[in-house]
Amino acid sequence: MVRMPERARSSLLTSDLPLAVVLVVLVALAGVVLGRMYAGGLLTLLVAGAAIGSVLVSVVCRRLPSWLVAPLSVLGLAAWTLWSLRLAADRADLSGPLAEITGEAARNGIPRLLTAMIPVEPTPDTVLVPVVAAWLAGLAASEVTLRAGRVLLGYLPPVLLYAGAVYLVGPNAEPATRPTLVFVTVAVLGLALPGRVRPATADRMAGLPPKARAVTRIRLVGASTAGVAVVVALAVLLGPALAGMIGGRPVDPRRYVEPPRVDSLDESPLIRISGWALHPDQKLLDVTTQSTDDADPTVAPARIRLAVLSDYDGVTWQVGATYRTAGRILPETAAAPGSIVETVRQELTVAELTGRLLPAIATPREVAGARVAYDPATGTLIHPEGLTPGLRYTVTSAQERPEVNLLAMADVPAGAEVARVLRVADGVPESLRQLAEQLSESAGAPYTRAAAVEQFLAEHYLLVPDAPSGHAYPNLEFFLFGPRNAGGQRGTSEQFAAAFAVLGRLVGLPTRVVVGFRPSGDGPVRAGDAYAWPEVLFDGLGWIPFDPLPQPDTEPRPVEEALRPPPEEPPEPEPEPSAEPAVTPQASGASDGPADAGDGPPSVLLVAGAAVGGGLVLVAMLLLTLLWLRRALSRGRLERGPPGERVGGAWREVTDALRLAGHPATGDLAATEVAVVARDVLASAHGAGGEPAPVAAVGVTELADLLNRVAFAPGTITDQQAERAAAIARAYVAALRGARPWWRRLLWPVHPGPLGRDRADRRRRNARA
Structure with a gap:
């Protein structure tokens, strides 16, 4: 051993x-x-x-x-x-x-x-x-x-x-x-x-002569002294700086790493409401409630939340979230005092729902079966890899039921912490401001103001599934005040929720829009269950949902005249030039008597030929004049003026082309929606001719984005972007014209419609000025 x-x-x-x-x-x-x-x-x-x-x-x-x-x-x-x-x-x-x-x-x-x-x-x-x-x-x-x-x-x-x-x-x-x-x-x-001390070092020291051993020890002492001096010097130099950092907030290294991101469809899912409304039987999810603690059987099933939209730029409601990869356990938030918190556990199976947003009852506390990323500010979940049919996951949520009896006395917060949900984007139509002021005149408390907006929308407007999507300022103005026979005063829950949130912010309420589903119970969740609702933040109570949708089978009341915007005065007609009496001078020396017999009437063929020839000359001159005017109009739109005006001119070239193709873009559509229509028109036109549509070469969506920037940030457009807009417009017009029949292609450059519309636009701008 x-x-x-x-x-x-x-x-x-x-x-x-x-x-x-x-x-x-x-x-x-x-x-x-x-x-x-x-x-x-x-x-x-x-x-x-x-x-x-x-x-x-x-x-x-x-x-x-x-x-x-x-x-x-x-x-x-x-x-x-x-x-x-x-x-x-x-x-x-x-x-x-x-x-x-x-x-x-x-x-x-x-x-x-x-x-x-x-x-x-x-x-x-x-x-x-x-x-x-x-x-x-x-x-x-x-x-x-x-x-x-x-x-x-x-x-x-x-x-x-x-x-x-x-x-x-x-x-x-x-x-x-x-x-x-x-x-x-x-x-x-x-x-x-x-x-x-290392044994080898000790052995070497023992084998040295006394004089060499003393020198070695002196060197060791010197080295140790130098090391101590360096340490003391560093402590003196760095000590005050380190002491000053004790009370400071340390740096979070996560700010240097880009979190998971989503595409525009998930960033603004509100635009999906109208599409789902047109296909109400489409199966999106399957829901099974596994357990509910302290549940009230008289309360309707909880809403399933898809996304919370807190940011509005006057064009689109967006989530604006910063997602962080999360495990099963999500961070907890304090419940409102006096509220009832119920623990709900649900198993959800994805069917035909697409994107990355992950539905769940508010507020999720634990997610099992799927990798998720989470935004604590909005409570929105995403599945970074994207939803696929058959994805099954379980969510345990803390469903909070606040004390509604305190709403009448509750106040709303203010300050920098809630500035995000109080911000009103520039460009608010004056009609919306006036309506908000009139609705809040007789309402003092915040809840009374919110209830007044909710009641006004529910009593005066019609909920329809076929209303076009859009919640920009022009869309909301048309929804609130547009004539009913032209499609106004009717919309999906998209317009109701967006109008409530905008009017609420105009009367000083912190609001946001939530997109989700309202299932009738366990089982399939269909596209018809999707809807949007607004929420208002109250002190001590948290976010309270409101329902501005009208009751089923109710006839909306007409909007009172006092709440309508004043009608615009039509432009004064231009005075027509007075007709001067025609004077036919007679040649000097002309005889008043009958003409000579040799001067008889010209032949019929000669008169007909002269008339036809003169008509053709006039038509040719008219066509050449129209061609020159159309080309001058296009050059003026695309090549002259500041960059913002040239982007607007490029957009008018596209809309004129849609009108010439028989698909005019109505005024209730947002620019992004017109871009979708333009792509579809071009695709169908080329598809009918048997040729692939050059949709990828025509960036109409990019042009719509540039137009929105002109509307909300006009000073940021550069010359290069204006040139890009002109190139997009020329490419689109050429592609759409090339898909028309040959005789329409010939008439395209001389059609007087764009000239008349340009003149009408100038009159309207002069009248406003």
Whole structure:
């Protein structure tokens, strides 16, 4: 039996083992700090296990050659990492083979750790990096400290790991005061341990002559003194700066990482309401309520929320969310005082719903079965990979029922914190401002004002499924005041909710629009269940939903004259020039008597030929004049004036082309909706001719975006953008004209319609001026 030498055993007990414990504690404290932003204590245990395993391998293998320790430690790292990932996957209910889980975690570990929502759920992709970093730090520290005998240098990996953990947590947890004090105390105790001089160094010192030994000791003392001087100098220089940072707010590294983003369809899902309304039987979801705590059976089923839209720029209501990758557990928000909170657990299965927005009852607290990203400000969930048929997930929500009896006395908040939901975009029509003022004249309290807007919309307007989409200022103005025989005063829940939210902000109410579903119970959720509703924020009560939709089978009342905008005065007609009496002079010397017999009437053929020839000349001159005027009009629109006017001219070229093609864009459509119509017209025209439509080469949507910028930010349009708009307009007009029959192509450039409409537009602008 081989016995360990007594000197080696005493070295292990007096030097290696205490130092090994010190290193384990230093590495494990990084897990304690990092675990403050994780849900539960799993990450702290996994990091502590990595610290123990890495240091233990170095202690056991300290008698082996140094080149053999690293491979053995890497094998231990692989075993511990795989076990940690399997444990984290089981805790998070993530199924699948371990190889697939490991590959997914390796690819997305760092991005998801930096974009994860606080508290971070310990899943494979959020525990992989801390566990591997802790093991490597423990390996480097133990090898430098125990094998090389350099304790201070061996402290560097744990210090860097600890500093990285503090930086990664940032402002998302309380200051790590106690762990830092423990870290410093344990490090000092490690430095104070006896027997830290390497045996080889001691043997060399003993074999030196007395004179050389004294010189060596002087050098060691000098080096130690210089090191202490450097430390003291750094403390003096950096101490005040570090002390000044104690009260400051640490930097959050998540701000440097771009969170998951969604496309325009998910950013503004309000435009999907009209499409769903036209296909009410389309199955979008399946819902099963698994459990409901303290549920009131007399209350209707809860609304399923798809997205919360808080930002309005005068054209589109948008979510404006910053999504952070979240685990199963979502951050909690405090409930309103006195409100009843019910826990609702539902299982949802996606059918034909598309996009990334994930439906759930407000307010979600736990999501299982699907990877999600979450915006705490709006409570909106997304599935970053996109929805697919058959996706099944379970949501546990805290459904809050506020004390409605307090609404009449409740106030609304104000200030910078709610400026986002109080902002009214520039360009509000004067008719909307006047209507808001008249509705709020007799209403003092905030709830009374909200109820007045709700009642006005419900009593005066008609809910129809075939109303066109659009909630920009012109759309809302047409919805509120347009003639009924022309499609005004009727709309889907899109117009009702958007009109309520805009009028509410005009009377000082913080409002937002919510898009979701109103199911009748468990079972399929169809497109006909989709609708939008407005919400108002009250102090102490939170967001309260309102329902401005009219009751079924009720006839809307006509809008009172006092609430209508004053009619626009028609422009004064231009005075017609007075007709002067025609004077036919007679030639001097002409005879008043009968003509000579030789001067008889001209032949019929000669008269007919002269008439036809003169007519053709007049027609040709007219066509040439129209052609010249049309080309001058196009050049003036596209090449003259400021960039904003040229973008508007390019848009008028497109709308004139639609009129010439027999598809005029009505005034109730927004620019983005006209762009959709323009693309469809071009596609159908080329499809009828058997040729593929050059829709990709005609950026009508880009032109609509430029037009909206002209309306709401006119000073930002550049010459290059105006030239781009002109190119888009020319390409579209040429493509649409090329799809017409040959005789319509010939008449296209001489049609007088654009000239008349341009003249009418000029008259209207002059009348307004």
